[in-house]
Amino acid sequence: MSDGIPNDLEDKIEYFRNQNNFLKEKIVQLTKKYKTLEHEYDRVVEENENLKTMLGKLWNKKVI
Numbered sequence: 316m317s318d319g320i321p322n323d324l325e326d327k328i329e330y331f332r333n334q335n336n337f338l339k340e341k342i343v344q345l346t347k348k349y350k351t352l353e354h355e356y357d358r359v360v361e362e363n364e365n366l367k368t369m370l371g372k373l374w375n376k377k378v379i
Contacts, residue, residue, distance in 0.1 A: 319330075
């Protein structure tokens with residue numbers, strides 16, 4: 316016991332500090348994953364648009 320705080324309160328404070336740090340780290344990790352997935356999604360959308368354009372041009376030329 317320090318500063319008049321009971322042990323159980325100190326334990327709870329330590330637990331919540333650890334939880335807070337853990338959750339902060341998870342937020343950082345998930346933000347990185349989200350940004351990676353967002354970038355990959357944008358790339359796939361761009362590739363899809365390119366394919367539509369190419370197929371449209373081929374369709375107009377009656378190649379397919």
